[in-house]
Amino acid sequence: MSAVVLKNICKIYDGGVKAVDNVNINIEDQEFVVLVGPSGCGKSTTLRMVAGLEDISSGELYIDGKLVNDVPPKDRDIAMVFQNYALYPHMTVYDNMAFGLKIRKFPKEEIDQRVREAAKILDIEMLLERKPKALSGGQRQRVAVGRAIVRKPKVFLFDEPLSNLDAKLRVQMRAEISALHNRLKATMIYVTHDQVEALTMADKIVVMKLGVIQQIGGPLELYNEPDNKFVAGFIGSPPMNFINMAVKTEGDKTYVDEGTFRLEVTPAQAKFLKPYVGKEVTFGIRPEDVEFSHTPVDGKTINGSVSVVEPLGSETQVHVATSKANVVGKIDPTVVPTPDEKVSLVVAMEKARFFDVDTELRIR
Ligand code: ADP
Numbered sequence: 001m002s003a004v005v006l007k008n009i010c011k012i013y014d015g016g017v018k019a020v021d022n023v024n025i026n027i028e029d030q031e032f033v034v035l036v037g038p039s040g041c042g043k044s045t046t047l048r049m050v051a052g053l054e055d056i057s058s059g060e061l062y063i064d065g066k067l068v069n070d071v072p073p074k075d076r077d078i079a080m081v082f083q084n085y086a087l088y089p090h091m092t093v094y095d096n097m098a099f100g101l102k103i104r105k106f107p108k109e110e111i112d113q114r115v116r117e118a119a120k121i122l123d124i125e126m127l128l129e130r131k132p133k134a135l136s137g138g139q140r141q142r143v144a145v146g147r148a149i150v151r152k153p154k155v156f157l158f159d160e161p162l163s164n165l166d167a168k169l170r171v172q173m174r175a176e177i178s179a180l181h182n183r184l185k186a187t188m189i190y191v192t193h194d195q196v197e198a199l200t201m202a203d204k205i206v207v208m209k210l211g212v213i214q215q216i217g218g219p220l221e222l223y224n225e226p227d228n229k230f231v232a233g234f235i236g237s238p239p240m241n242f243i244n245m246a247v248k249t250e251g252d253k254t255y256v257d258e259g260t261f262r263l264e265v266t267p268a269q270a271k272f273l274k275p276y277v278g279k280e281v282t283f284g285i286r287p288e289d290v291e292f293s294h295t296p297v298d299g300k301t302i303n304g305s306v307s308v309v310e311p312l313g314s315e316t317q318v319h320v321a322t323s324k325a326n327v328v329g330k331i332d333p334t335v336v337p338t339p340d341e342k343v344s345l346v347v348a349m350e351k352a353r354f355f356d357v358d359t360e361l362r363i364r
Contacts, residue, residue: 002064002154002187003029009059011045019045021211032181034190036198037208043191047157051080079148080157085140087132094128097146118149138169158190174200195235207231229360232284232353240284243325247276256283260323264299266349272364282355289351292331293344301344302327306337
């Protein structure tokens with residue numbers, strides 16, 4: 001069992017920077033948890049506190065139910081894979097992987113068995129006698145992971161391990177790390193700024209901004225039910241479109257009105273938008289939840305003119321400039337809109353999300 005619990009964890013650096021602000025996370029045994037957020041949001045600092053590489057200013061950190069705030073890194077039974085791999089250049093792959101066990105005085109035979117087993121799992125058996133400079137980026141990355149595996153730690157920590165790889169290799173290593181997690185059944189905490197890595201790898205995602213947790217949930221939960229505008233905009237690519245619109249009623253219908261077009265909301269949405277009638281809200285719709293059309297329909301379509309067309313093969317992304325915003329739609333690649341053309345986007349209204357303009361919290 002290797003649960004990790006962060007309780008009211010704060011980190012204040014010298015000079016008063018509050019890098020991590022009252023973070024609470026329950027990481028269950030064998031769970032794959034991804035900490036994600038833009039640069040500077042405090043995700044590395046959080047990971048480094050779990051590793052013991054950074055002091056905890058206040059709060060409690062438990063590994064396996066044991067308070068470890070003051071336990072030195074080497075006694076925490078964790079292994080960390082760094083962004084730059086931190087391999088010893090003068091040592092062979094074998095020795096790089098064996099090093100952590102040697103200094104812990106493991107018997108030679110056991111070291112050999114563990115190194116060969118890890119090399120087999122990672123498919124780097126033929127590289128054991130090479131030095132790091134004779135390896136590709138992807139191979140170095142595997143060795144760095146191998147060095148963690150041989151330790152058989154309770155918890156694996158990954159700090160942006162794929163950011164030095166090219167796009168294609170990143171996709172491949174993403175799948176390999178997921179497969180490794182399934183195979184080792186270890187608890188893993190993974191830090192990235194890339195929401196695609198978070199969505200594809202995580203059992204549970206922790207979204208952070210300016211040191212504060214914005215939301216914790218499964219990938220689809222965060223995608224479908226974001227708690228605020230930040231999470232809605234951060235998870236998903238291209239990001240959710242936002243337009244500030246006025247809530248209005250006409251007869252028994254409720255609309256959000258942009259000025260040049262209006263959208264009729266569903267009965268359920270009308271209910272929770274009631275307190276906002278006469279005021280503005282931020283309307284949000286994902287690029288995948290609109291459909292291209294040449295015909296504007298009152299209450300159903302966003303209307304504007306085409307500013308950019310980006311064909312991607314499997315889909316085309318069209319940017320439509322309305323009087324207030326730029327709205328991106330993912331559309332059928334056989335449709336070829338021309339720049340400046342007047343077009344419409346039919347909105348799947350049940351997929352729309354609404355946010356308070358001031359607090360940016362979800363209205364529901
Ligand atoms: P992330 O990993 O999300 O990019 P970090 O955890 O590295 O973010 O940093 C969080 C905040 O703490 C940032 O504002 C950063 O400038 C600050 N910070 C990081 N390390 C230090 C340090 N050693 N001293 C002072 N401030 C730091």
